[in-house]
Amino acid sequence: MEDSKAPVSEHGGETSKADVLEVAASSGSRRAAANRGLAVLDLILRFVAVIATVGSAIAMGTTNQTLPFFTQFLRFKAQYSDLSTLTFFVVVNSIVAAYLVLSIPLSIVHIMASRAKYSRLVLVFFDAAMLALVTAAASAAAGIVYLAHKGNARANWFAICQQFDSFCGRISGSLIGSFAAMALLLLLILLSAAALARR
Amino acid sequence: MEDSKAPVSEHGGETSKADVLEVAASSGSRRAAANRGLAVLDLILRFVAVIATVGSAIAMGTTNQTLPFFTQFLRFKAQYSDLSTLTFFVVVNSIVAAYLVLSIPLSIVHIMASRAKYSRLVLVFFDAAMLALVTAAASAAAGIVYLAHKGNARANWFAICQQFDSFCGRISGSLIGSFAAMALLLLLILLSAAALARR
Numbered sequence: 347m348e349d350s351k352a353p354v355s356e357h358g359g360e361t362s363k364a365d366v367l368e369v370a371a372s373s374g375s376r377r378a379a380a381n382r383g384l385a386v387l388d389l390i391l392r393f394v395a396v397i398a399t400v401g402s403a404i405a406m407g408t409t410n411q412t413l414p415f416f417t418q419f420l421r422f423k424a425q426y427s428d429l430s431t432l433t434f435f436v437v438v439n440s441i442v443a444a445y446l447v448l449s450i451p452l453s454i455v456h457i458m459a460s461r462a463k464y465s466r467l468v469l470v471f472f473d474a475a476m477l478a479l480v481t482a483a484a485s486a487a488a489g490i491v492y493l494a495h496k497g498n499a500r501a502n503w504f505a506i507c508q509q510f511d512s513f514c515g516r517i518s519g520s521l522i523g524s525f526a527a528m529a530l531l532l533l534l535i536l537l538s539a540a541a542l543a544r545r
Numbered sequence: 546m547e548d549s550k551a552p553v554s555e556h557g558g559e560t561s562k563a564d565v566l567e568v569a570a571s572s573g574s575r576r577a578a579a580n581r582g583l584a585v586l587d588l589i590l591r592f593v594a595v596i597a598t599v600g601s602a603i604a605m606g607t608t609n610q611t612l613p614f615f616t617q618f619l620r621f622k623a624q625y626s627d628l629s630t631l632t633f634f635v636v637v638n639s640i641v642a643a644y645l646v647l648s649i650p651l652s653i654v655h656i657m658a659s660r661a662k663y664s665r666l667v668l669v670f671f672d673a674a675m676l677a678l679v680t681a682a683a684s685a686a687a688g689i690v691y692l693a694h695k696g697n698a699r700a701n702w703f704a705i706c707q708q709f710d711s712f713c714g715r716i717s718g719s720l721i722g723s724f725a726a727m728a729l730l731l732l733l734i735l736l737s738a739a740a741l742a743r744r
Contacts, residue, residue, distance in 0.1 A: 428699040431688045463742045470738040474673060474731055478680045485681035486688035489630045493692075494700070500627040501693070503702040532673050535734070539669040542741040543662045 381460035381544060388537050389453045395530040396446045399480065402523030403439035406432060406487075409520070411513035424506070424513040431490045432517060438483035439524060442476050449473075461545055470538045477531040484524035491518050580659035580743060587736050588652045594729040595645045598679065601722030602638035605631060605686075608719070610712035623705070623712045630689045631716065637682035638723060641675050648672075660744055669737045676730040683723035690717050 410425035426432040452469060456462055494514055497505035507514035609624035625631040651668060655661055693713055696704035706713035 424699070429697060430691070467735075467738055467742050470669075471731075471735045474676060474734045477673060478676055478727060478731060481677045481680040482684035485685040489685035489688045490692075492629070493689075493702075498628060500623070501703075501705045503692075504700075506700045528677060532670075532677060535673045536666075536670045539666055539738055539741060542738060543666050543744075545742075 377544065378460055381541060382457055384537055384541050384544075385453065385457040385460060388534060388541075389450065389457065391530050391534055391537070392446050392450055392453055395527045395534070396443050396450075398523040398526040398530065399439045399443040399446065400523075402520050402527070403436050403443065405520035405523065406439070406517060407436045409513055409516040411510050411516075413509060424510045426517065429490055431486045435483045435487040435520075435524070438479050439527075442480045442527060445472065445476050456541070460541070463542070463545065466538050466542050470535055470542070473531055473535050473538065477528065477535065480524055480527050480531065484521055484528060487517070487524070488521055491521065576743065577659055580740060581656055583736055583740050583743075584652065584656040584659060587733060587740075588649065588656065590729050590733055590736070591645050591649055591652055594726045594733070595642050595649075597722040597725040597729065598638045598642040598645065599722075601719050601726070602635050602642065604719035604722065605638070605716060606635045608712055608715040610709050610715075612708060623709045625716065628689055630685045634682045634686040634719075634723070637678050638726075641679045641726060644671065644675050655740070659740070662741070662744065665737050665741050669734055669741070672730055672734050672737065676727065676734065679723055679726050679730065683720055683727060686716070686723070687720055690720065 406426050410423065412423045426436060449469060449472070452465055456466065491514070493503060493505075494510075494517070495505060495507045497503050605625050609622065611622045625635060648668060648671070651664055655665065690713070692702060692704075693709075693716070694704060694706045696702050
């Protein structure tokens with residue numbers, strides 16, 4: 347930077363000025379290309395996060411298990427809506443997936459308009475809010491899944507996974523997508539902030 | 546902008562040039578003052594968030610209740626470490642409080658250096674990570690607290706709050722600080738991103 351600026355202030359010749367402009371233009375276009383790369387990465391991460399959250403919501407939402415034995419009055423059946431935390435999990439994952447789909451057009455705009463400012467700011471805020479939302483759902487569900495696996499002797503809560511083993515396996519697995527979406531949203535926030543800083 | 550630029554290119558007089566420079570300088574200093582205001586707000590929010598998380602950790606960590614009746618072998622006593630989710634809550638709130646204390650010097654630097662770029666980027670990333678962490682702890686604990694209050698008939702989990710009422714009141718209350726810290730961290734991310742955008 348020091349070297350390329352020096353000739354203008356000292357000599358001010360036409361050729362050196364042109365050189366400087368050329369250097370500036372090429373560094374500008376390099377910078378724009380890097381920004382475009384970040385924006386494309388942003389778009390790809392959003393697609394992956396949509397798949398992760400939709401997968402989580404579907405895996406959790408379609409879980410149910412009916413035990414092969416039943417009494418005269420009772421049929422032992424487990425499904426996600428028996429536990430309100432798991433219902434919350436399905437709802438939140440659907441909301442976050444919907445938000446991510448809605449944010450994709452804006453992400454595409456950012457590939458073209460690499461100097462956009464306020465739209466990136468809006469994205470950072472909503473990405474952070476969605477990060478909080480999906481984290482809340484995933485960790486509350488993880489807490490309940492842990493309880494279903496281990497139970498708690500002090501509170502007299504039994505490990506229901508001893509009976510409902512396939513149900514438990516499924517609800518444990520469906521957490522993965524949500525935690526992946528968490529990591530992706532964290533990356534998306536960093537990417538947007540980096541794009542704001544590089545403008 | 547159009548109006549203030551026009552005189553220079555057309556007339557190039559000394560006075561109008563000086564005017565323009567003056568206008569630019571005053572708009573620059575106004576902008577710097579606004580940035581300083583944002584940085585001071587950032588510092589204040591960090592202090593409040595420290596108090597909120599420390600309060601949460603202490604309120605949860607010091608909770609215990611011993612029931613007035615006991616058998617020959619058993620004394621009925623409830624404390625936060627009986628439930629691993631509540632232990633997680635205490636640990637995470639302590640970690641986030643420690644991070645926020647460590648981030649305060651950087652926040653003070655930003656009051657002076659309003660054009661700092663990479664340090665703000667680092668703050669955005671770690672703020673987002675801490676937002677995820679404190680949200681995870683708060684919502685997992687909220688899930689367990691809900692279960693302690695309501696129980697779950699399908700899983701045969703009883704509402705322990707019927708016996709341990711003061712314990713339950715305390716653990717419910719200690720969630721407030723954590724949720725407040727969540728909102729504050731969300732605001733802090735927005736402030737840092739806005740500062741990056743305004744540079």
